[in-house]
Amino acid sequence: MKNFEYIIGQEAVREHLQHSLALNKISQAYMLSGEDGMGKKQMAEAFAKALLCEEREDGGDESCGNCHSCKQVESHNHPDLIYVTHNKPQLISVDEIREQVVGDVQIRPYQSKYKVYIIDEAELMNEQAQNALLKTIEEPPEYAVILLLTTNEQMMLQTVRSRCIKLSMVPLSDDQIMKALTQREHIPPVRAQKILPFARGNLGRAKELALSEEFEEKRTMYIRILSQLPGSSVYQWTDDIEKLAEDKKELASGFDLMEDWYRDVLLYKAGALREQLIYQDAFSKVAQGAGTYSFRQLQKNFEALSVAREQLKRQVRPQLILENLFTELRRTKE
Ligand SMILES: [Zn+2]
Structure with a gap:
């Protein structure tokens, strides 16, 4: 489920994004930073889903979960939600950014008001790739929303960072992790308790360990x-x-x-x-x-x-x- 409602913790980030939806003040570039397993992608998808939802009324801050568009986002099948991919495991190249973002963004959305790009592991973009992207985030078409997800904000050019709304994922409390593991993943409390110290507030890691x-x-x-x-x-x-x-x-x-x-x-x-x-x-x-x-x-x-x-x-x-x-x-x- 890619709704905001389903996300545990991360209130600051969630509130920021939902607030901008409610006020209809959407920025065109966001940078979500945090360790692997902290839920950056889940957050980005909840935001994208709400942006693209056909049933969301003016001032609404959550996707409906039922419309055609929401279903397409759930199944990774929405034509206006683009996941930037790369061939080399440790590099997002300038050609990949040109082709999948810079060039693509000129084409208007197929069916929605917005066109959303998710660039996961954005720190893998080399300098050339980041500079290519920079031109797009400096003067994007009004329908474009670019979401950069990164484990290492420091690897991003200052010029790119300064153009983005920066949001940071934070470690969850032990209570939040326990609740997620026992109630959502149905992991026995004894087992959940045991892995808790090793999770260090990272729900992704907690799940991995528990399972x-x-x-x-x-x-x-x-x-x-x-x-x-x-x-x-x-x-x-x-x-x-x-x-x-x-x-x-x-x-x-x-x-x-x-x-x-x-x-x-x-x-x-x-x-x-x-x-x-x-x-x-x-x-x-x-x-x-x-x-x-x-x-x-x-x-x-x-x-x-x-x-x-x-x-x-x-x-x-x-x-x-x-x-x-x-x-x-x-x-x-x-
Ligand atoms: Zn919907």
């Missing part, structure tokens, strides 16, 4: 590895590295689990209480880590993890990433 059968198993494996790493020999980890490297897609969330672990170790070392930790159920192992690692080395562990994340994005071989990472994590002092 993943392997999460429990994976978490147990990481606790074993992370508690045994300090001071161990490099050869000890060959099998585990091989196993972890097999599933490249899972590796990023593995890095999340590792980061949470070292965050706990650091917090405990700095005097935090058990209740403040994410890995409360592995408390004694966290405490052991706090006794073993120096503050400086913990800092280096975080740095090593962020290097590993970068390497994963740059398509470095997973085996190599993990070997380098484990080499750093085995050290207890610099």
Whole structure:
């Protein structure tokens, strides 16, 4: 369901968009920023659906959900709602922007008052592509509405940013996540409670974790590895590295689990209480880590993890990433 009503939390963004609908003051370019899983696309689609709805009266701030147009948006089949696509996974090229936005926007809407463009992962546009887009958002036809979704606003040119209404998605509260998981996804409260600390206010991540059968198993494996790493020999980890490297897609969330672990170790070392930790159920192992690692080395562990994340994005071989990472994590002092 792509209605505003269905969105949990994000009141500030929602109110801004619904308010502009109610006042009929629609800007022509919006930039929605926030992590993956925060619901940027859902928000953009709710807005697009309301803009395009045939039954929405003047001053109405929500789509009807029943008209032909609403049904077309639901099924990703609306001729006036354009999702900009790209061929290379890490790049939206200037040609793609020219073809799908700059050129296309000159054609009037087929059936609606508006023509809405959703550019997801807008940070993947290189400078040329952004400059091409800039011309359109500087002087768009009155029916055009361009929605840029991004995980990294800093990668957008200042000239582009300054032309957009900027809206930021924020982490949800634990209560909101619990409610969404138990009432909407029908996940048992005990299970939902367990993944809650790992979701860090991100509903997308929460759902992914809660629905993943392997999460429990994976978490147990990481606790074993992370508690045994300090001071161990490099050869000890060959099998585990091989196993972890097999599933490249899972590796990023593995890095999340590792980061949470070292965050706990650091917090405990700095005097935090058990209740403040994410890995409360592995408390004694966290405490052991706090006794073993120096503050400086913990800092280096975080740095090593962020290097590993970068390497994963740059398509470095997973085996190599993990070997380098484990080499750093085995050290207890610099
Ligand atoms: Zn409708």
